[in-house]
Amino acid sequence: MGCDCSKVNKLENNYLKSHWDDVYTKPKEQLGWYEKEATPTIQLFAALNLPKHANIFMAGAGTTTFVDYLVEQDYTSIFVNDISSNAIQQLKERLTEHNSKINYIIDDLTHPSKLNDLPPINFWYDRAVLHFFNDEEEIITYFHLLKDKVISNGYVLLAEFNPNSADKCSGLLVHKYTAEEMQHRLGSNFKLQQAFNYEYTMPNGNIRHYIYALFRREK
Ligand SMILES: C[S@@+](CC[C@H](N)C(=O)[O-])C[C@H]1O[C@@H](n2cnc3c(N)ncnc32)[C@H](O)[C@@H]1O
Numbered sequence: 302m303g304c305d306c307s308k309v310n311k312l313e314n315n316y317l318k319s320h321w322d323d324v325y326t327k328p329k330e331q332l333g334w335y336e337k338e339a340t341p342t343i344q345l346f347a348a349l350n351l352p353k354h355a356n357i358f359m360a361g362a363g364t365t366t367f368v369d370y371l372v373e374q375d376y377t378s379i380f381v382n383d384i385s386s387n388a389i390q391q392l393k394e395r396l397t398e399h400n401s402k403i404n405y406i407i408d409d410l411t412h413p414s415k416l417n418d419l420p421p422i423n424f425w426y427d428r429a430v431l432h433f434f435n436d437e438e439e440i441i442t443y444f445h446l447l448k449d450k451v452i453s454n455g456y457v458l459l460a461e462f463n464p465n466s467a468d469k470c471s472g473l474l475v476h477k478y479t480a481e482e483m484q485h486r487l488g489s490n491f492k493l494q495q496a497f498n499y500e501y502t503m504p505n506g507n508i509r510h511y512i513y514a515l516f517r518r519e520k
Pocket residue numbers: 321334335336360361362363364365366382383384385388408409410411427428429430433470471
């Protein structure tokens with residue numbers, strides 16, 4: 302008898318959703334990827350001088366403080382996604398005064414449904430999300446969505462574990478990235494603007510090695 306793969310996928314997705322919902326019962330300051338200020342992201346983003354009405358998408362945003370930065374800077378069209386409803390609920394409560402500027406989308410990047418309705422995106426941001434996708438189909442689906450949504454002259458910032466980093470994040474195996482692999486998966490319409498390795502210190506003092514890579518879509 303063959304495997305009913307859609308059922309297996311559904312079970313795996315339910316497991317992952319509850320994994321992330323459990324994670325987001327902790328205060329954000331205790332998470333292994335917490336940033337009081339998203340410094341490398343802010344430096345790269347600020348230099349782009351995007352207009353305040355730019356459509357900004359945050360894949361797997363969790364409870365990132367980069368959203369706080371964007372609303373403080375008067376960005377008015379922010380799209381925040383996560384698979385965890387607990388993460389989104391925490392953000393909504395924290396940013397309650399700014400909720401008119403923020404669109405919250407609880408959805409799975411590897412099996413998108415509501416995410417298919419995203420508007421054209423000027424800035425796509427992913428820190429420590431893409432690296433959780435180990436299945437080739439899921440990676441392909443992620444990049445398909447990205448290419449469908451990021452418009453010409455739009456930017457993509459990917460910040461993922463690099464090959465020197467740990468094998469796991471949040472107890473889950475990761476797929477580590479180089480700028481070359483990101484470029485290969487994005488394709489030749491996207492041009493690398495800059496890339497650098499970054500050592501992130503976790504709240505417990507351990508180091509995680511990230512690569513930050515900023516791409517611009519030319520066509
Ligand atoms: C390590 S955390 C990083 C959170 C945030 N990007 C940051 O830098 O603080 C990974 C995030 O990805 C989210 N996530 C994991 N798998 C996802 C999926 N398939 N679709 C959407 N979000 C996902 C998790 O819920 C979690 O918030």
